[in-house]
Amino acid sequence: MxxxxxxxxxxxxxxxxxxxxxxxxxxxxxxxxxxxxxxxxxxxxxxxxxxxxxxxxxxxxxxxxxxxxxxxxxxxxRYTNSPIANYKGELYNLPFNMNTFYQLWGVKTPEEAKQKIQEQVKKLNINKPKNLEEQAISLVGEDIYNKLIKGYTEKQWGRKATELPAFIINRLPVRFTFDNNYFNDKYQGxxxxxxxxxxxxxxxxxxxxxxxxxxxxxxxxxxxxxxxxxxxxxxxxxxxxxxKLEYRSLKFEHSRLEQENYQGNAVVNYTEREIPYTRIIEHKHFEFGKQSHTVITKEYPQEWSLGKEPYYxxxxxxxxxxxxxxxxxxxxxxxxxxxxxxxxxxxxxxxxxxxxxxxxxxxxxxx
Ligand code: FAD
Known part of the structure; x- marks a missing residue:
């Protein structure tokens, strides 16, 4: 051999x-x-x-x-992931934190933010969530769900949130600090x-x-x-x-643009259902690039069939x-x-x- x-x-x-x-x-x-x-x-x-x-x-x-x-x-x-969500032209910080709550409701203290979420959760009073929509609303209320979760999740899975099982979302991390770092891990880059x-x-x-x-x-x-x-x-x-083992696939549309800075952040999620892609990546920001051009990628979730890239x-x-x-x-x-x-x-x-x-x-x- x-x-x-x-x-x-x-x-x-x-x-x-x-x-x-x-x-x-x-x-x-x-x-x-x-x-x-x-x-x-x-x-x-x-x-x-x-x-x-x-x-x-x-x-x-x-x-x-x-x-x-x-x-x-x-x-x-030292790259730290701090995605932005774009919902119908409104911008929000992710993950859900005090910056997001300020942008959504103008609340300035953790107490006010907690109260706002609790009010919304209580209003619909869902005891046993039957699907992902009910599960999400029972955790974070209607505003966060409608603006930041619903459309994105439906695009990701190719199905309505009311047709998706509740267990997909076990918990939704909500932070009552002004901290836009997406990950909780000690090391990142x-x-x-x-x-x-x-x-x-x-x-x-x-x-x-x-x-x-x-x-x-x-x-x-x-x-x-x-x-x-x-x-x-x-x-x-x-x-x-x-x-055959099944997967969810993705299609990537890469474009080079002759401008220095397209969106000012590496990751921008598009959370409304009507825009077919889930996010736009601007790669240079992962490495603090100073080039005069930029490259962006639109990410489209897709059904998978044999021959397509198996992702998830x-x-x-x-x-x-x-x-x-x-x-x-x-x-x-x-x-x-x-x-x-x-x-x-x-x-x-x-x-x-x-x-x-x-x-x-x-x-x-x-x-
Ligand atoms: P792969 O990287 O898939 O390597 C398998 C290789 O085998 C491929 O190169 C393939 O071409 C080759 N191969 C397959 N069949 C054959 C064959 N018949 N003959 C020869 N070669 C073959 N992880 C993170 O930690 N952070 C992230 O932000 C992150 N983002 C992700 C985003 C997406 C969209 C996806 C899908 C994954 C992400 N991951 C992330 C996970 C990360 O990609 C995986 O952990 C990693 O790539 C797994 O490595 P692997 O060697 O198992 O598989």
């Missing part, structure tokens, strides 16, 4: 595994279906602006070990130089072949290595024999059952390791997929 590991997919899971295996003296070959490495964190450089091709990515974690791990490859900037720098450092010195679909010649690729680390779709691995797993009973059948079969594989968001049919944030790869490495090398 030429290699110890054949790694299918060069996203964060595959790249971390390859890096750690190499560090332990193992030989790896990484194959990647796309024409670039990095999976969904890949950025395309447009005259100095790193464009997040597969959706805006903001690194955040509470786990110091993971933060130190990524910082050992690349330094991070964007790699200086972009995510490609992180991936390139992880894959340094490792053999890589792009534009290779593992399934086009599975036998050949398997014959090259002792073991396979598979980070593609688990249902595809088993030729969909238990059925749909966690309903049907998909859980199908996944469990594949999972049971994969447990019997001695020469294949399944990992990452597609092979585990699971939404992972970046810090979580890195933690998952590191823990798989630990198990594999008994360290």
């Amino acid at each position: 030429k290699y110890d590991y054949l790694i299918v997919g060069s996203g964060l899971f595959g790249s971390v595994f390859a890096h750690e295996a190499k560090k332990r003296g193992k030989t790896c070959l990484v194959i990647e279906k796309r024409n670039h490495v990095g999976g969904n964190v890949y950025c395309e450089n447009v005259d100095g602006i790193n464009v997040h091709k597969y959706g805006a990515h903001i690194f955040h974690t509470n786990d110091k070990k993971i933060w130190d791990y990524v910082n050992s490859f690349v330094e991070f900037n 964007i790699p200086i130089g972009g995510y490609n720098t992180l991936i390139d450092k992880l894959l340094e010195g490792i053999e890589i072949k792009t534009d290779i679909d593992y399934f086009k010649d599975q036998e050949k690729w398997n014959s090259l290595a002792e073991k396979v680390v598979f980070t593609g779709k688990i249902d595809e691995f088993y030729d969909y024999k238990y059925g 797993p749909i966690n309903n009973d049907k998909n859980k059952e199908v996944y469990n059948s594949y999972k049971a079969e994969s447990n019997n594989e001695e020469k294949v390791i399944f990992g990452g968001r597609l092979a585990e049919y699971k939404y992972y944030d970046m810090h979580q997929v890195i933690a998952s790869a590191l823990s798989r490495v630990k198990k594999e090398f008994n360290d």
Whole structure:
């Protein structure tokens, strides 16, 4: 055998595994279906602006070990995610906090804001919410729901809020401080130089072949290595024999504009139903860019079908059952390791997929 590991997919899971295996003296070959490495964190450089091709990515974690791990490859900037919501031309700060409440109602103290929310929640007096709409109103009242939640959620799921189950929203974080930081995590930022720098450092010195679909010649690729680390779709691995796992997809419309600053913020959510996209990303603001041009991306949620990019797993009973059948079969594989968001049919944030790869490495090398 030429290699110890054949790694299918060069996203964060595959790249971390390859890096750690190499560090332990193992030989790896990484194959990647796309024409670039990095999976969904890949950025395309447009005259100095790193464009997040597969959706805006903001690194955040509470786990110091993971933060130190990524910082050992690349330094991070001080970017803090503070999205703006645009509802019919009115602008609001997110997440819901004292700034939002001031903008909505002119209230200036936490007491006044709490009272306003409680009044609205009480007015409709919903005891057992039957759907997402009732659930949201019972948590934050009508104004926040109608202006900031309803349209956005309906676009995201492609269904009316009254037709969506209540459990999708367990709780809605409401902050009674003037704090626009979207995340509660201790550590947050964007790699200086972009995510490609992180991936390139992880894959340094490792053999890589792009534009290779593992399934086009599975036998050949398997014959090259002792073991396979598979980070593609688990249902595809088993030729969909238990059925297809479903996803929600996204369409991205990127445009370069010859102006310095389009919207003054990296992320602006469009929360009204009538505008078909959910948000506009202006990529340069992730890195405090000073270029004379800018690049924006409109994000349109989409139904998924085979051939479209699978973005978000749909966690309903049907998909859980199908996944469990594949999972049971994969447990019997001695020469294949399944990992990452597609092979585990699971939404992972970046810090979580890195933690998952590191823990798989630990198990594999008994360290
Ligand atoms: P991927 O990055 O998908 O890598 C899998 C790779 O395998 C791909 O490159 C694919 O082309 C390749 N592959 C698949 N099949 C084959 C095959 N047959 N042959 C060869 N190669 C194959 N996380 C955050 O922490 N913060 C964020 O702000 C954030 N924003 C996100 C926004 C969006 C829209 C989405 C969808 C995700 C976001 N994430 C975010 C999550 C983040 O993208 C994932 O945690 C991460 O990309 C998962 O890495 P992975 O290696 O599991 O999968």
